[in-house]
Amino acid sequence: MKKLLKIMLLGCLSMSVHAEEAKLEKIQVPKDKPSIARGAEDWINNCLTCHTMKYVKYRDLLSLGIDKAKVDGWRGEASLDTPLTAQMPDAVAMATFAKLPPDLSLMAQARDGGPNYVYSYLIGYYVKPDGSVGNHIFAETKMPDPLGISSAANAAERADKQKTARSIVTFLTWAADPHAGERDTLGKYVIVYLVVLSALLYAVKKQIWSRLK
Amino acid sequence: MSGPIINWIDKRFPLTSFVKHELTDYPTPRNLSYWWNFGFLAGIVLVLQVATGIFLAMHYKADATLAFDSIQHIMREVNYGWLLRYMHAVGASAFFFVIFVHMARTLYYGSFRAPRELLWWTGQGLLLMLMATAFMGYLLPWGQMSFWGATVITNLFKVTPFIGDDIVIWLRGDYSVGDDTLTRFFSLHYLFPFLIIGAVIVHLVALHTVKSSNPSGIDLKAKDNIPFHPYFTAKDLYGLGIFLIVYSVFVFFIPNSLIEPANNVPANPMVTPSHIVPEWYFLPFYAILRSVPNMFGGVVAMALSVMMFAFMPFLDRSRIPGGARYRPIYRLQFYLFLIDMLVLGYVGYVPPTNHNIVIVGQVATFCYFASFFVVPFVSKMEENWLIKRGLPEGIMELMEREKRDLEARKEEQGRRKGDRI
Structure with a gap:
């Protein structure tokens, strides 16, 4: 199976289709x-x-x-x-x-x-x-x-x-x-917020599931 | 839940019993993996799309002379209009991504098998409605790719026997894609999500009738089920957090990565773009369309390629539960099918100028359909092989029981027939 996959992947990679530009x-x-x-x-x-x-x-x-x-x-x-x-x-x-x-x-x-x-x-x-x-x-x-x-x-x-x-x-x-700069700045806050939120939600999930035997 | 207000409501509306039945007492297999999060995520994306869409519609103008400008108005002058629009545009891709994973999970674990056929078919209907909604929404920015994409796809209806040309005009409201097409697509693009919400409710009713499948494929005993709330609400919310991180990376940092540059040029019926490509989520089906040399055949093949999934409950004849988990050959078929999808996606993306690409597309199209048609035979052979090789105790037992049930039912039917005679 792995061999087959490899052959197919190689087939995909070796196709040169891009017009010369x-x-x-x-x-x-x-x-x-x-x-x-x-x-x-x-x-x-x-x-x-x-x-x-x-x-x-x-x-x-x-x-x-x-x-x-x-x-x-x-x-x-x-x-x-x-x-x-x-x-x-x-x-x-x-x-x-x-x-x-x-x-x-x-x-x-x-x-x-x-x-x-x-x-x-x-x-x-x-x-x-x-x-x-x-x-x-x-x-x-x-x-x-x-x-x-x-x-x-x-x-x-x-x-x-x-x-x-x-x-x-x-x-x-x-x-x-024109709003790209604002988007970048806001995006950083959003990502930090979501990472913290996800960490908390993970803790909640862990805690709730620990009740199960 | 208790208290005078809740009591008052419960006498008039089944609030507590509903919450109990669908959430706090709803039995869910405890062994569901994170692959089971994607249905919930699809629901959230639907809500996000409707919410951002309603606000975008407040500023958007469905008029061929104003549409492109109104998008730029949203992007530049409306407060956080850029955020609304990028959330909506990225949301369309997120929707398809989530739905594709949701479907792949169903195929991998064989969740479409009895008794979940109707659940699977309502999902298939939802996929079709989602595709229609996304296609019509893509016309609204009125860019070059919007215009030419709509032109190419509506033109496909020409192959309808006898009334093809009339159907195309009826769809477009004009001889070519124009203002009438734009206004009707906008109207329908606003309508369809609400039909989708209705269909989602049907999908959920079906789900709550047959309950979730699970990675083992075996119907679990009562002790292996846990209430949906709080266990899976907690798990789904954590999954949502991770999803939102990925979604936000796209919205805030690479929102244009999924928008074709040509769509930043206003629609121009006089200039055809050098290369018309659909959005990434349509690429495999588009490749199938192009791979069939005859237009009628191509359209039929494309329509069939989307509908093939609906036949899976009939095609898969193996009685071994758990989908790919206990079935090495089915697992191999699954991964080969995924690779074939990726190859088709690539073929759909590149211009068909290269002869090799056309051949690759035709071979991949053949493999796409073949991978469905071989399922009945391969699944039966695999079952015999696996039984000969020896299956885990519980699974054999389960299969024997199902077989007995089936025979009993047949006997019962036969007796009833006899009675009638």
């Missing part, structure tokens, strides 16, 4: 507010021209500890409760790319690989032999290299752009699940 860079996404706030700034500088984030409002940026004056500068006439809306009108976007740039509110959770995917995509631009710019992760992309990483002159410049990409991903990750 570009390897994603793995990154650690910081969760502290200052990093997210820096990310918000990088995102606004690099992405807001074309992309909307309809579930995030200017007011939400204040909760990250970003200076009110700075937020006021970004929003201009718009109220604090306006979502972060692309500066480029839809008609122009359609004329330029033949499709609307996607909303980025949930982008960090909307692709296999999550933040790793977005990061790898942002730094995945390269110059093809024919001189045009391609992307390792998403070959059919219509977005022009936003950080200019394909034209980075040297390693230092490239590292700098990677840092920006990381920072943008930090903000996107927060935007996709």
Whole structure:
């Protein structure tokens, strides 16, 4: 029987079925507010021209500890409760790319690989032999290299752009699940509570069952 | 229980006798292991799902243009809305996990055998209702996977002879999955849990008629039974504590591990996701659907694969009690079946682009059904072999007694027939 099991398990393991896909860079996404706030700034500088984030409002940026004056500068006439809306009108976007740039509110959770995917995509631009710019992760992309990483002159410049990409991903990750920090903190209390409760319930069970002969 | 208030109630409603009969005097085998905790856990998860669901429905909008946004509203702006939604989403998986363990225990210990057939069949009905509820609930977030999952599954009804196309339209309320589908799925998703609660009561009435089975498979003598309360309430509550720890790890730390990334993209009828996968709990059945080359055959095979469990009381012909415990071959069959389920789950998850995977799926599908069809023959052969090898004293005695009872009943029937003539 054991032999049979082993053969079957090996059979399962040896099946290679995954289509060849570009390897994603793995990154650690910081969760502290200052990093997210820096990310918000990088995102606004690099992405807001074309992309909307309809579930995030200017007011939400204040909760990250970003200076009110700075937020006021970004929003201009718009109220604090306006979502972060692309500066480029839809008609122009359609004329330029033949499709609307996607909303980025949930982008960090909307692709296999999550933040790793977005990061790898942002730094995945390269110059093809024919001189045009391609992307390792998403070959059919219509977005022009936003950080200019394909034209980075040297390693230092490239590292700098990677840092920006990381920072943008930090903000996107927060935007996709803004209560993640609160969830983590609450979760720890809940687990401690439940462990203590279970220990007590076990003691109760032990005590009650000890009445049986 | 006593006191003037209780007395007043007891004259008008059988409160004390009910509590006595169903809890404090309800005889439960003392040798039940922790595998017997999962029925209680399923009940708790049902309550959790209904409770979180009612509050989610207060903020959710069943409208194709608003549904996706309203989920994000719950996740971001509703106080602890994220907690409600993650509890509900993880709860669906927890429900299936608990039910699968509950079923696996029944199969392992042969708890479906006489006199517990009706108990097992009401459970089978509950499984079907649970699947329907989960399937309809999955459409509500109105993400890409919601939309395309509902499209693929409702489309299966096309194979109904003669009226297939009409049935699909009738189910969807439109030619394709759309706003009408969403509103009716929401309505039914809210209704079904209450039907499930009703069916659970039937399940419990059946249970309290035939009482719990136990790992030995032998009906215990009175001295081996203990009252449900306080012994099993204490044991169930401890089990609940452990369950809640695992559940909370998912809810608080990895809530997105069971949500397909594609479902964070709003439903778009113009764009098909590169790979449509159902939730993990449907994967083995989905693999069976895909493994049959013909669509009609595939749908029949999938429906049958869920219903096969109901035939177990007829298929298992061995008279040896205790299920897999005293039956090495049945035990081997049980584990092979579990492995086959895992293989099918894997096949259901990966894209069917690889030829080998298709073959593996077909072999696993064949094994799935074969493992049911061989049970009548294998169980009888195993019984003969085990009797020849020698069984423990008590078990042989029990089997002899059951055989005598059966013959006596047949004789009785024969006599009554004779009377009528």
